[in-house]
Structure formats: C-alpha cells, structure tokens
Amino acid sequence: GSDSEPVVPISELWNAISSSRFYNSELNETRDLFDELQCALTSGESLFSMPLAPMTEExxxxxxxxxxxxxxxxxxxxxxxxxxxxxxxxxxxxxxxxxxxxxxxxxxxxxxxxxxxxxxxxxxxxxxxxxxxxxxxxxxxxxxxxxxxxxxxxxxxxPTEKVTARSGNIFYFNDVGKAVAKDYANPLTHFAMQDYPEDGGRGMSQVFNGEKMLFELPSPPAAKVNGEIYFIKELLQDSSGDYFIPEHFFFASYASEPTSDTADKLLYALGRAVQRTEEGFIISDEQEIIPTSNFRRSFREISLDVNEL
Known part of the structure; x- marks a missing residue:
C-alpha cells in the first residue's frame, strides 16, 4: 500500500478476527470453534476425513x-x-x-x-x-x-488393455474372460472357483447369489454327475424313471437349517418334467427343481435306444 496507509500489526488483526462471530460459533455454548479445533488436534483426532489419498499420478x-x-x-x-x-x-x-x-x-x-x-x-x-x-x-x-x-x-x-480417450484421459480395461481363465489355470485358485450360481435364500453375500444370476443369465452348459455329463436343454431320465429337461444348474441347500457353506450345498437343476406317450414326449409348462444326484441316464444313453426316442 501507499505510505499514507496505516500499518496494522498481525497480532492485532488476529485479535480482531478471533473475537468475531465466525470463530465464536453458537453450536457449542461452552467453547468456540477455534478451541474445538485445538482440542481435536491435541487429542490426535483427524479434523478432516480423507479415506483415499489424492491421486497425483497415474x-x-x-x-x-x-x-x-x-x-x-x-x-x-x-x-x-x-x-x-x-x-x-x-x-x-x-x-x-x-x-x-x-x-x-x-x-x-x-x-x-x-x-x-x-x-x-x-x-x-x-x-x-x-x-x-x-x-x-x-x-x-x-x-x-x-x-x-x-x-x-x-x-x-x-488381459489389460490401455485406452486413451479423446479427452486425453487414460483407462485400462481388463478382459474378464482371460482373467477367469487365469484363475482356472492357477492351481491355488482353481478349486476355489464357483462354477454355478447359488440360491442364497433371503440373504446375499456373493456375486453368484440371487435370482438374477439364476434366471436372467445363461446357465452353465453342463453338469457332471457320477462321471456322466448332462447338458441343459437335453432330455434325461432320473432315478424314478421320469424324464426331465434341465434349463439351469445351481447350488442350494433346502434342508431345515440351510448352511452358508458352498461345500455343503447340493447341485440342483431347474427344468421341466417330460411325459412320454405313444404320440411323443409332452413337456410341462411349469418349471420344477430336482437334485442332479437323481440323474441316471443322459440323452446320449437314451438316444442309443431307437424305440425309446
């Protein structure tokens, strides 16, 4: 400023500011905001929450x-x-x-x-x-x-692909298929992979729980039961002699006290019952659920009997 302007010491400016209404908040009648901040600093409390460090570089x-x-x-x-x-x-x-x-x-x-x-x-x-x-x-x-x-x-x-947008922003895309293939190829993660969706009951704890994974997405194409491969959309026969066409395979536990451990859950099939008549096979309009452990004859075995098919 010019020489005519008075010089005010910083200490006087602070005294004027600290006594203003800005620092004497009415939220706490016993101490002002400045005292609150000082007490927080003394106790080691973090004044401002910062869950993630600011990103200064890629x-x-x-x-x-x-x-x-x-x-x-x-x-x-x-x-x-x-x-x-x-x-x-x-x-x-x-x-x-x-x-x-x-x-x-x-x-x-x-x-x-x-x-x-x-x-x-x-x-x-x-x-x-x-x-x-x-x-x-x-x-x-x-x-x-x-x-x-x-x-x-x-x-x-x-599996990672680098893409630069028109704005100059850099993104990295991971190929999900390649990432899953690596997990299957890794002996440490192979046996922890979840091959089928799961009926988690009322709660959901994993991505493979819930109706969306069961009904809105394609089912795993096959299930292996007692050494035999059974495919979806193919005719099979169960232990009672009835015919069945599976449409979805999934894990579930329908006991009186269901467990959350996938290892204790059984593999079930959601599909349609099929009735054999002299005119051919009649497929039910309603879906039902049966355990895959009831599967006995695959379509491959049934097709070997020309009279049956």
Missing amino acids: VGFNDEMESNFGIELEDDCPLTTKSHVNLNSPVSPDHPMYPWPSKAHFITALLFSSPRLLFSEAQKKAILSWAKELGARDVPSLYALNHFQETIQTLVGN
Whole structure:
C-alpha cells in the first residue's frame, strides 16, 4: 500500500478476527470453534476425513507416460542398462525360479508388482541403488526386470488393455474372460472357483447369489454327475424313471437349517418334467427343481435306444 496507509500489526488483526462471530460459533455454548479445533488436534483426532489419498499420478501400470516426479534419470545408469544376466539365454523351465534367473530377481519383481505398493520408475531405481550400496548380491537392473516382465506377459498373456480417450484421459480395461481363465489355470485358485450360481435364500453375500444370476443369465452348459455329463436343454431320465429337461444348474441347500457353506450345498437343476406317450414326449409348462444326484441316464444313453426316442 501507499505510505499514507496505516500499518496494522498481525497480532492485532488476529485479535480482531478471533473475537468475531465466525470463530465464536453458537453450536457449542461452552467453547468456540477455534478451541474445538485445538482440542481435536491435541487429542490426535483427524479434523478432516480423507479415506483415499489424492491421486497425483497415474498408478498401477508402467508405461512411457509414468511420472518420475520431475527427477531426471540418466539412461546410461548401471541400474537401467543390461546386467550381467544373459537376457538372450532363456531360463530353463526346470529352474526353481523360472522364468526368473535368480531369487533376487524374483523377490524384486514381486515387490515392484505389488498392487498395494505402487512404485514409480524413480523409486524403483532408488531402491535398487540402495540395495546395491548395502552390498546386496545379485541386484537386478531395472532393464532386466522389465525384460522378464515382458517375458511373463508373453507366456501367460496380458488381459489389460490401455485406452486413451479423446479427452486425453487414460483407462485400462481388463478382459474378464482371460482373467477367469487365469484363475482356472492357477492351481491355488482353481478349486476355489464357483462354477454355478447359488440360491442364497433371503440373504446375499456373493456375486453368484440371487435370482438374477439364476434366471436372467445363461446357465452353465453342463453338469457332471457320477462321471456322466448332462447338458441343459437335453432330455434325461432320473432315478424314478421320469424324464426331465434341465434349463439351469445351481447350488442350494433346502434342508431345515440351510448352511452358508458352498461345500455343503447340493447341485440342483431347474427344468421341466417330460411325459412320454405313444404320440411323443409332452413337456410341462411349469418349471420344477430336482437334485442332479437323481440323474441316471443322459440323452446320449437314451438316444442309443431307437424305440425309446
């Protein structure tokens, strides 16, 4: 301001502001808002809820657009160039760390690919440099790690596709079919896969519960019962001699005290009863449910008897 304007000390401005109605809230008659904030800070209470950290960079994927936080990195750094590992010589499949050449490569790749710990290129190089300075053995270069990462994607496929919108926003799409196929191929997750929808009763706890999965989506095409394959929309015969056409297969527990454990649920079939007459087969208009354990003869077996079919 000009020299004619009076100079007011900051302490006087604070005294004027702190005594205003803005800080003396009427929500609490015993103390003002400033005192409330001070007490909260003293007790260690968080003043503002922040469930997620603000996103300042694109995370989760390494590409040419990844941020290095303004740090210039030299291309000829020994941690970014080829290491002593011969990248042109593939690792033998019987190697205990295949396709990685050593345990150091494996655990480093495991750390840098963690979905909950997201590292930029600069952070990765800093960690590798720190480990090398401490005298760690067989520290891989970032070049080698990226090389083996590409090798793995070539072996098992990469279900993630990068798409850039017209606005410049970057999205990643995952191929659901490829992701499910990987889960079936993984021996650790294969036996935990749920092949059929489930009647969860009044409650729903999993995505495969509920009427939508049972009625509005296509059914799994077949069920294996006592070594025999039974398909939907095909005629079969149950243990009582009646005929039946299944339309949906699903898990359920219809005991007096149903359990939530899928392992204790039985596989049922929702379909239509079929009556055999001299004129042919008559299919019921109403659906009914029978346990697949009652299946006895598949369409393949029935078709072998020309007179029956």
